[in-house]
Amino acid sequence: MKNYISIVLLMIFLVGCKEKNAASAEARETAVSGTATILVDETIFPVIEDVAILFENQYTRTKINLVSKSETEILNMIQKDKGQIAIMAKTLDSTEISYYNKVQKVYPRITEFGSDAVAFIANTNRVDSTLVLNDVLHLLKGGSSAKIKSLVFDNPNSSTVSTLKTMAGIKDLPKQNVFAMNSSKEVVKYVTENEGAIGILGINWLLQPTTDLASYASKIKVLAVENVKINANNTFIKPNQTNIADGSYPVTRKLYLLNFQGTSGLGMGFASYLAGHQGQRIILKSGLIPKRFPTRQIAVRNKVE
CATH class of the missing domain: 3.40.190.10 (Periplasmic binding protein-like II)
Incomplete structure (x- = not known):
């Protein structure tokens, strides 16, 4: 009887561990999965909202929460470690980068993606x-x-x-x-x-x-x-x-994504999407200026059908 109880308890323990590990894996953030909050300069919020919607449609395991803030509010939140990803109409100078590197022990990744x-x-x-x-x-x-x-x-x-x-x-x-x-x-x-x-x-x-x-x-x-x-x-x-x-x-002004995560999370994935072919097309279509103008492939046909 004692052996039977021990076996049942062991099975319950193993099932619980399996479920816990599965939940942990599901919640783990990667470049194309998980949930992230991005602080966005209010002056460029509409175009970033467009990019976020299409990013979520392509990578269905992601959820991007955009928070519209002023430039000063974003900088204050980052300094207080209340935000790790920001999109702004400015970059950081050498003094600011040094501060985050020494105080917060993270070297911000800065991605230029356009101009407005x-x-x-x-x-x-x-x-x-x-x-x-x-x-x-x-x-x-x-x-x-x-x-x-x-x-x-x-x-x-x-x-x-x-x-x-x-x-x-x-x-x-x-x-x-x-x-x-x-x-x-x-x-x-x-x-x-x-x-x-x-x-x-x-x-x-x-x-x-x-x-x-x-x-x-x-x-x-x-x-x-x-x-x-x-x-x-x-x-x-x-x-x-x-x-x-x-x-x-x-x-x-030039537009930047500033990533303070320090890991290969959604900040990196969203930055790559924003600066990549699809993101740059969205920037161009919005009326702003992409960092890199998307190229168009022209197919030349030998005959007219």
């Missing part, structure tokens, strides 16, 4: 469809402009703010004539209701507007920005795909 632009929008009632960038920078330095009543950013901690602050050479935004909303959607809405305002946001939100944002499209216009470095008759450049690609539009 900071767009300036105005109410359709604005007569002028152009914008002098120096007027914007002058306003950011605390000056005034007869052509610009106010500047409106998508978020006080946004990457658009850091981009323009760097261009203006300032550390803080002035307290007059410069405002910040809570999202790109709020910027668009504000501009439709305030004729003298110039809205500043990532171009991705205009190229891929959500349903509620699309209803405001007829009430705004994207401004052509002066590029004084171009030797041409018309130096006012629109932020379209061609002008972003050749650098003639003066306010462009």
